[in-house]
Amino acid sequence: MPNPFETLGLAPTFAIDATDLEQRQRELNRAVHPDRHAGNSPAQRRQALSRAMDVNQAYRTLRDPATRAEALFELLGFDPLASSMATDPALLGDMMEQRELLDEVRRHKDVERLRSLKFSMGERQRQIVLALGRAFEPLLRPGTSPGEESRQADLERTRRLFTELKYVRRFSEEVAAIEDEI
Amino acid sequence: MLLDIFDPKAAPKPIGIDLGTTHSVVAYVRDGRPLAIVTCDGGPLLPSVVHYGGHGEVLVGRSAQAYQERAPERTISSVKRFMGRGSEDAQTRTLGTYKLSPPRSPEEAKMVHFDLGDRRKTPVEISAEILKSLKQSATEQLRAVGGAVITVPAYFDDAQRQATRDAARLAGLEVLRLLNEPTAAALAYGMEQRTSGTFAIYDLGGGTFDITLLRLEDGVFQVKSTGGDSALGGDDMDRAIAEKLLMAMGFEVPSDAPRSVIGLVLSTARDAKHRLTLDSIVTLELPRKGGGGVAVMLTRAEFDALIAPLLERTGRAARRALRDAALEPGDLDGVILVGGATRVPRVRSYVAELFGQEPMCDIDPDLVVAYGAALQADQLGRDAGDTLLLDVLPLSLGVETLGGAVDRILPRNTTIPVAAKATFTTYADNQTGFELHIVQGERELAGDCRSLARFTLKGIPPLPAGQARLEVSFNVDENALLKVHARELSTGIEQEVEVKPSYGLTDDQVEQMLMDALDHGEEDFEQRRLAEAKVEGSRVLAATQKGLLVDADLLEQPERDEITRAITLLQHSLEPGTGPGTASRIQALTQALDDATHAWAGRRMDRAFKSALQGQDVARLAQTVQHARGVDAHLEEHKKSSI
Numbered sequence: 001m002p003n004p005f006e007t008l009g010l011a012p013t014f015a016i017d018a019t020d021l022e023q024r025q026r027e028l029n030r031a032v033h034p035d036r037h038a039g040n041s042p043a044q045r046r047q048a049l050s051r052a053m054d055v056n057q058a059y060r061t062l063r064d065p066a067t068r069a070e071a072l073f074e075l076l077g078f079d080p081l082a083s084s085m086a087t088d089p090a091l092l093g094d095m096m097e098q099r100e101l102l103d104e105v106r107r108h109k110d111v112e113r114l115r116s117l118k119f120s121m122g123e124r125q126r127q128i129v130l131a132l133g134r135a136f137e138p139l140l141r142p143g144t145s146p147g148e149e150s151r152q153a154d155l156e157r158t159r160r161l162f163t164e165l166k167y168v169r170r171f172s173e174e175v176a177a178i179e180d181e182i
Numbered sequence: 183m184l185l186d187i188f189d190p191k192a193a194p195k196p197i198g199i200d201l202g203t204t205h206s207v208v209a210y211v212r213d214g215r216p217l218a219i220v221t222c223d224g225g226p227l228l229p230s231v232v233h234y235g236g237h238g239e240v241l242v243g244r245s246a247q248a249y250q251e252r253a254p255e256r257t258i259s260s261v262k263r264f265m266g267r268g269s270e271d272a273q274t275r276t277l278g279t280y281k282l283s284p285p286r287s288p289e290e291a292k293m294v295h296f297d298l299g300d301r302r303k304t305p306v307e308i309s310a311e312i313l314k315s316l317k318q319s320a321t322e323q324l325r326a327v328g329g330a331v332i333t334v335p336a337y338f339d340d341a342q343r344q345a346t347r348d349a350a351r352l353a354g355l356e357v358l359r360l361l362n363e364p365t366a367a368a369l370a371y372g373m374e375q376r377t378s379g380t381f382a383i384y385d386l387g388g389g390t391f392d393i394t395l396l397r398l399e400d401g402v403f404q405v406k407s408t409g410g411d412s413a414l415g416g417d418d419m420d421r422a423i424a425e426k427l428l429m430a431m432g433f434e435v436p437s438d439a440p441r442s443v444i445g446l447v448l449s450t451a452r453d454a455k456h457r458l459t460l461d462s463i464v465t466l467e468l469p470r471k472g473g474g475g476v477a478v479m480l481t482r483a484e485f486d487a488l489i490a491p492l493l494e495r496t497g498r499a500a501r502r503a504l505r506d507a508a509l510e511p512g513d514l515d516g517v518i519l520v521g522g523a524t525r526v527p528r529v530r531s532y533v534a535e536l537f538g539q540e541p542m543c544d545i546d547p548d549l550v551v552a553y554g555a556a557l558q559a560d561q562l563g564r565d566a567g568d569t570l571l572l573d574v575l576p577l578s579l580g581v582e583t584l585g586g587a588v589d590r591i592l593p594r595n596t597t598i599p600v601a602a603k604a605t606f607t608t609y610a611d612n613q614t615g616f617e618l619h620i621v622q623g624e625r626e627l628a629g630d631c632r633s634l635a636r637f638t639l640k641g642i643p644p645l646p647a648g649q650a651r652l653e654v655s656f657n658v659d660e661n662a663l664l665k666v667h668a669r670e671l672s673t674g675i676e677q678e679v680e681v682k683p684s685y686g687l688t689d690d691q692v693e694q695m696l697m698d699a700l701d702h703g704e705e706d707f708e709q710r711r712l713a714e715a716k717v718e719g720s721r722v723l724a725a726t727q728k729g730l731l732v733d734a735d736l737l738e739q740p741e742r743d744e745i746t747r748a749i750t751l752l753q754h755s756l757e758p759g760t761g762p763g764t765a766s767r768i769q770a771l772t773q774a775l776d777d778a779t780h781a782w783a784g785r786r787m788d789r790a791f792k793s794a795l796q797g798q799d800v801a802r803l804a805q806t807v808q809h810a811r812g813v814d815a816h817l818e819e820h821k822k823s824s825i
Contacts, residue, residue, distance in 0.1 A: 008795075009795040009798065009799070022404075023798065024795070024798050025597070026399075026400070026402050026404065026572070027794050027795075027797060027798045028791065028794050028795070028798075029402070029570060029572055030402065030570055030794065031790045031791060031793070031794035032787060032790060032791060032794075033570055033572070033599075033660070034599065034659070034660045035359070035561070035562060035570060035571065035660060036570065038358065038359075038562040038563075039562075039563070039564075039721065039725060040725045040729075041721075041722045041725040041726055041729075041775075041776055041779060041783065042722065042776050043776050043777075043779045043780045043782075043783035044725065044729075044779075044783040044786065044787065046783075047783045047784050047786075047787040048787060049599055049659060049660070050601075051787055051791060052599045052660075053599045053600050053601035053657060053658075054601070056596070056597040056598065056599060056600040057600050057601055057602060059597060060596050060597070060600065176505060179501075179505070180498065180502060
């Protein structure tokens with residue numbers, strides 16, 4: 001599969017404008033969606049279908065900050081999961097604490113506190129996303145080579161933020177599941 | 183217009199079909215406006231009821247309905263509930279008049295069979311009878327019927343969609359597209375009002391509930407999220423009333439009542455529901471168990487209380503859809519009501535409370551879906567439509583992993599068509615086969631999701647555990663139908679599976695059923711094949727010639743010669759006065775022309791792609807220039823929409 005940034009005609013970057021991304025997806029679908037080629041020959045319909053699949057897959061990857069980060073790591077040739085560094089114990093402890101809170105909320109069906117937990121996690125996610133944008137920037141800046149040591153430090157910083165993002169999102173999914181339940 | 187009707191060369195008209203739980207509608211577009219076709223019942227609504235008579239005759243619609251009480255077991259209503267469902271499904275065991283036939287083999291258990299005494303029929307075959315009747319009505323009015331857009335509930339899973347497509351094929355219809363019902367309704371509203379904005383479509387039909395949130399902009403209908411329940415609708419309201427009535431009649435366990443009594447009570451209940459739209463109280467005369475009669479009073483307040491749990495279920499699905507789309511009720515520019523059950527006053531007030539605004543219902547909720555389907559069929563028939571529907575996958579697709587958990591490959595609400603890949607490894611040393619179990623649904627365990635297909639990739643060389651790597655690709659087309667492709671990366675062993683779920687029919691089976699359905703069997707069949715081959719051949723020919731006018735510069739000389747040769751051969755084969763066996767020849771020559779244009783089609787698509795991106799960059803540039811006049815405002819805006 002081609003790299004999602006290239007598919008949508010974007011330079012690889014983490015800070016993406018949501019409206020622009022959506023517009024690109026819309027315009028490209030206008031050109032290649034199978035419905036636009038319904039009267040064409042099977043060869044063209046096949047081509048159209050496969051390109052529309054690429055466009056929508058690229059859109060899905062870039063719209064979501066976690067998969068967008070993964071796509072950038074792949075471009076950088078770095079596997080965030082293969083890193084030998086363990087997850088930050090402070091983060092682990094923090095998440096465990098939050099989870100206990102969530103369990104309590106679930107037991108007491110406390111809608112008010114669930115809402116405030118949801119809000120604070122949403123806020124935290126926004127902060128992580130902004131930080132990730134800043135962390136990716138030097139790694140993706142063209143032309144400069146900051147030296148291996150500094151690059152490793154930058155990668156490690158983004159990796160930590162990425163891990164935290166994944167924890168926070170997993171937590172938000174659980175909040176959503178409890179919302180459905182209550 | 184009359185001339186048009188009698189023109190023997192009139193181009194076949196594409197049609198749109200709403201294949202509903204309680205009734206079905208067929209529509210077409212004339213002068214840009216959708217019109218419903220009068221069915222054999224004299225109105226646009228054909229009751230989705232099929233009766234199988236004792237002498238092989240099949241009745242559809244109101245004439246079939248007349249047998250509901252006299253021959254309940256031979257008269258099937260609400261068959262849509264059974265589409266793509268196996269005999270083990272809980273939904274197939276609700277209160278009804280039909281009799282199910284026990285499966286004769288494990289393979290059969292995957293598809294419900296109705297016991298009609300002398301015959302057994304599947305939901306696919308029964309639905310095909312309804313579609314045939316609609317096609318017949320359309321043919322009478324339009325002379326020649328082209329392809330059909332058929333609507334399905336947005337929340338239908340892969341198996342239910344496959345079953346619908348099979349039913350259409352069985353009815354001899356060319357399926358242009360399976361379209362989601364709420365999206366169809368939005369299309370009908372959007373074309374009418376030419377607005378832009380964010381809308382919720384609340385679609386409560388006879389047997390299914392869908393909630394869809396979509397954004398309409400520049401003629402593109404982009405679905406943001408969809409949710410629902412493929413077994414919840416007006417039928418359930420009838421059943422809730424019927425259970426209450428049966429108890430009042432002395433049947434303590436409602437399902438113990440004889441089938442003919444259940445048939446009578448269900449139709450009384452439906453009638454009471456309709457009357458309660460205007461009246462606040464109704465009195466129903468019913469027979470008492472063991473003789474005599476009983477008068478039961480039902481108030482609207484009691485009815486509202488009976489359906490409260492059903493409405494709460496729709497509310498839950500709606501809240502989840504809002505969350506998935508990251509929308510609040512206040513973000514909506516309008517709420518559209520679809521489906522006959524939204525006529526119930528309590529449903530309307532509930533929707534108004536749920537979204538904090540009065541819903542729209544300017545277009546008849548029973549016809550709006552068929553109108554949208556007709557508009558889409560019309561668009562697909564023409565080259566230059568400006569609207570585009572971007573729909574989503576309704577339910578997540580995944581693979582069962584070791585331990586029975588689900589590895590989600592494509593989450594729900596992903597824009598389709600879409601493709602995704604995942605890699606798995608072997609878990610045992612020297613493992614030479616890899617079993618894949620593909621499931622659809624939101625639950626954590628594979629056993630709680632719908633099983634779509636199981637297959638085994640064989641012939642993997644013996645390697646230590648974790649060494650062999652299996653790449654699985656999921657391809658979901660614009661109809662939300664799935665194809666799975668598996669490849670072992672170290673050896674390149676490949677396998678492609680069309681996920682034809684277990685209950686789907688093979689092409690051979692469909693062909694056999696089609697032959698059985700035709701009066702003169704093979705003869706008719708050959709004729710049909712020839713007609714279809716000619717249509718497809720002419721289409722490919724026309725598309726290729728048109729392409730040559732625009733993109734001939736993308737051709738190298740040898741390639742161009744080959745295409746010219748293929749065109750000439752196909753043209754000759756399409757000339758009239760040819761002998762038997764021509765269908766196959768036309769098909770082969772069509773295929774040859776298609777193959778010859780394959781590489782060129784790719785380059786043409788690249789060109790279209792680049793020009794779309796350039797257009798985007800130009801628009802972006804214009805936007806930036808505009809924003810540059812107020813840089814601060816631009817920065818503010820940028821911050822807001824950053825994700």
